[in-house]
Amino acid sequence: MIECRDLTKKYGDLYALDRLTLKLEQGDVFGFIGPNGAGKTTTMRILATLLNPSWGEASVCGHSIYTGSKEIRRSIGYMPDFFGVYDDMKVIEYLEFFAAAYRIKGPERRKKCDQVLELVDLGYKRDALVTSLSRGMTQRLGLARVLLHEPQVLLLDEPASGLDPRARIEMRELIKELRGMNKTIMVSSHILPELADICNKIGIIERGKLLFNGTTEEAIKQVRQKHTFVVAVGNDQNDLAAKTIGAFPEVEMVELAKDGQSVKVTLRGGEEDGAFIPERLIAQKFKLRAFKEEEIDLEDVFMGITKGITN
Numbered sequence: 001m002i003e004c005r006d007l008t009k010k011y012g013d014l015y016a017l018d019r020l021t022l023k024l025e026q027g028d029v030f031g032f033i034g035p036n037g038a039g040k041t042t043t044m045r046i047l048a049t050l051l052n053p054s055w056g057e058a059s060v061c062g063h064s065i066y067t068g069s070k071e072i073r074r075s076i077g078y079m080p081d082f083f084g085v086y087d088d089m090k091v092i093e094y095l096e097f098f099a100a101a102y103r104i105k106g107p108e109r110r111k112k113c114d115q116v117l118e119l120v121d122l123g124y125k126r127d128a129l130v131t132s133l134s135r136g137m138t139q140r141l142g143l144a145r146v147l148l149h150e151p152q153v154l155l156l157d158e159p160a161s162g163l164d165p166r167a168r169i170e171m172r173e174l175i176k177e178l179r180g181m182n183k184t185i186m187v188s189s190h191i192l193p194e195l196a197d198i199c200n201k202i203g204i205i206e207r208g209k210l211l212f213n214g215t216t217e218e219a220i221k222q223v224r225q226k227h228t229f230v231v232a233v234g235n236d237q238n239d240l241a242a243k244t245i246g247a248f249p250e251v252e253m254v255e256l257a258k259d260g261q262s263v264k265v266t267l268r269g270g271e272e273d274g275a276f277i278p279e280r281l282i283a284q285k286f287k288l289r290a291f292k293e294e295e296i297d298l299e300d301v302f303m304g305i306t307k308g309i310t311n
């Protein structure tokens with residue numbers, strides 16, 4: 001559905017996008033991660049045929065960005081991070097205006113507007129003025145607008161930007177619903193844990209270069225050099241358990257928590273399975289209270305792969 005090959009955008013000596021290559025299949029939800037100025041918006045604007053690259057090739061739904069801009073615009077829904085709205089219009093009037101621009105006519109226009117309003121849970125606001133909507137509602141209205149012509153590909157640039165926690169959750173659930181409709185979605189966001197919950201693929205970009213492209217599991221595997229586990233035993237014996245575990249040949253480092261309630265255990269390189277830890281502790285009559293592998297989330301992955309450099 002989306003394919004980029006050596007996609008590059010230069011401004012003078014500055015590379016806003018440096019030989020970006022990626023491929024998304026139908027139904028993929030691709031989380032595009034990177035600091036401000038990394039090249040996320042530039043990529044989306046090129047794919048939306050709103051910006052020409054310096055060189056390289058990209059296609060959307062089989063159409064080249066150079067020769068098939070009209071076909072691409074019919075196939076995509078592009079939602080920028082900030083977009084203007086017509087404050088003196090009602091919500092339903094706003095959608096009908098854009099539906100008319102998409103050449104949706106007659107009774108079908110009103111039907112389609114009502115359908116997208118229900119999808120984004122704004123049906124009860126259909127007769128409210130756009131200016132009366134909250135930031136979260138305005139974002140959902142913007143998403144409703146790009147869904148009017150039933151695009152197969154969605155380009156969502158920071159859809160959760162500036163939203164409160166409840167509005168972010170609502171936006172996340174809405175993207176999940178769109179994923180269930182087999183849409184191909186490219187979504188950029190700084191709310192990294194939420195991307196992990198909705199995306200089957202992620203890309204990490206910095207200074208215009210795509211540093212990683214794959215699944216979240218593959219990213220975690222790349223960042224995780226050694227496996228770490230958290231152990232807790234009963235009867236205030238965590239200090240003794242730490243000394244016991246430290247003697248195991250598979251263990252590289254043991255660290256007792258400051259409150260003394262748990263022990264952090266790091267295995268030596270090449271060791272992955274920590275199941276021997278609770279087995280041996282139980283065999284030595286310790287009462288095991290907790291045992292789990294220390295989790296690495298998307299923020300840890302981002303910090304591990306990027307260097308914190310922006311253009």
